[in-house]
Amino acid sequence: GVAQGARDEAETAVKGLLDRWLADRNFVTREEFDAVRAMAQKAREENEALKARLDALQGGPQG
Template identity: 90%
Template sequence: MQTRNKIFDDISQLMTNAMGVAQGARDEAETAMKGMMDRWLADRDFVTREEFDAVRAMAQKAREENEALKARLDSLEAKG
């Protein structure tokens, strides 16, 4: 009976070690993939959300100023 328990203990230890190795490999693969994606994204000319929002706000302000200037110009042309 003692031999049987030793075999089960050895198998249990082997499975535990295998799971640890598998988890380590998974973590390493995730880290490598994340690094690859970060490098790929860095090589592209993508803008951050903050940069996009800032440019969009500037464009909106420019549109509003253009509309105000057009209204003023139309008013001046109507007078003249």
């Protein structure tokens, strides 16, 4: 009813204010964080694979 509509409108307004406040402070979204984390994990895995190939070409681990 009317109360539910007012509640929904208030929640929407508060969410909008919070979203703007967070955006103004350069916080990232969960989606952005997860995307960067996945990119970093892939880069680590590629780095480990390249290191293993380099070690094999050089005749073993170089410390």
